[in-house]
Amino acid sequence: MSTLLEVSGVSVSFDGFRAINNLSIQIAEPEMRAVIGPNGAGKTTFMDIVTGKTRPDEGRITWGDRSISLIGMNESQIAQEGIGRKFQKPTVFEAQTVRENIVMALKNPRGPFDLLFKRRMSGLEDRVRGISDEIGLTDALDQTSGALSHGQKQWLEIGMLLAQDPRLLLVDEPAAGMTPAEREHTTDLLVRAAKTRAVVVVEHDMEFVRRLNCKVTCLHQGSVLAEGSLDHVTKNQDVIDVYLGR
Numbered sequence: 001m002s003t004l005l006e007v008s009g010v011s012v013s014f015d016g017f018r019a020i021n022n023l024s025i026q027i028a029e030p031e032m033r034a035v036i037g038p039n040g041a042g043k044t045t046f047m048d049i050v051t052g053k054t055r056p057d058e059g060r061i062t063w064g065d066r067s068i069s070l071i072g073m074n075e076s077q078i079a080q081e082g083i084g085r086k087f088q089k090p091t092v093f094e095a096q097t098v099r100e101n102i103v104m105a106l107k108n109p110r111g112p113f114d115l116l117f118k119r120r121m122s123g124l125e126d127r128v129r130g131i132s133d134e135i136g137l138t139d140a141l142d143q144t145s146g147a148l149s150h151g152q153k154q155w156l157e158i159g160m161l162l163a164q165d166p167r168l169l170l171v172d173e174p175a176a177g178m179t180p181a182e183r184e185h186t187t188d189l190l191v192r193a194a195k196t197r198a199v200v201v202v203e204h205d206m207e208f209v210r211r212l213n214c215k216v217t218c219l220h221q222g223s224v225l226a227e228g229s230l231d232h233v234t235k236n237q238d239v240i241d242v243y244l245g246r
């Protein structure tokens with residue numbers, strides 16, 4: 001495992017309020033990481049900073065084998081580097097079938113490498129099947145996406161992100177609004193995805209986090225309050241005081 005993303009001493013203020021305060025986090029490749037913390041802890045802002053939506057006031061963010069700086073890159077340049085983000089609300093193309101959605105994602109390669117693009121396209125149907133098998137939607141390939149359940153839409157969107165072959169996938173509250181069976185499927189899917197890449201999951205549902213079976217970072221007031229195994233973090237008295245005990 002080598003470090004893929006290094007956030008170091010990052011701060012950002014909104015109208016004088018420090019939403020992120022000297023934050024340092026390292027993510028390895030491959031790795032699964034859960035980020036937890038109370039409302040307003042800075043979890044979304046952390047993802048906004050990594051994806052270039054928000055520019056930090058201070059600190060460094062370095063990426064990849066050559067430790068290039070992400071600060072100063074725009075959102076699309078950062079996406080091209082291999083950082084994918086899944087927002088809470090699914091944004092699949094509802095009028096298109098599952099297959100058409102996946103094909104669209106595959107036809108929009110993040111890298112500028114034409115050869116790779118051609119190679120991918122030559123095995124398009126295999127790639128579609130690979131993605132649909134991975135997300136468990138092969139039986140629904142010809143179904144209109146708008147007719148999918150909430151959980152299935154979320155999986156389709158994760159599949160569309162996987163089609164872009166990201167090195168880091170940021171996922172915001174994937175379990176929200178899902179049935180217990182859908183949650184379980186989502187855990188399996190993310191755990192599988194994290195075998196070959198970095199996956200960072202922001203989640204409030206502690207049962208879901210437990211099933212991810214990974215290192216946990218608890219944020220509070222824009223900084224890391226505790227980090228380690230879920231048992232280590234949930235036994236931390238500060239974490240209990242500001243988050244779990246509430």
Ligand SMILES: Nc1ncnc2c1ncn2[C@@H]1O[C@H](COP(=O)(O)OP(=O)(O)OP(=O)(O)O)[C@@H](O)[C@H]1O
Nearest residue numbers: 014015018019037038039040041042043044045046
């Ligand atoms: N664009 C903005 N302008 C002003 N304040 C902001 C902005 N974005 C975030 N904040 C503030 O920064 C703090 C951190 O917000 P953030 O959304 O990152 O928290 P969070 O941990 O994701 O919370 P939640 O669990 O509720 O989603 C909050 O106090 C929020 O009100």
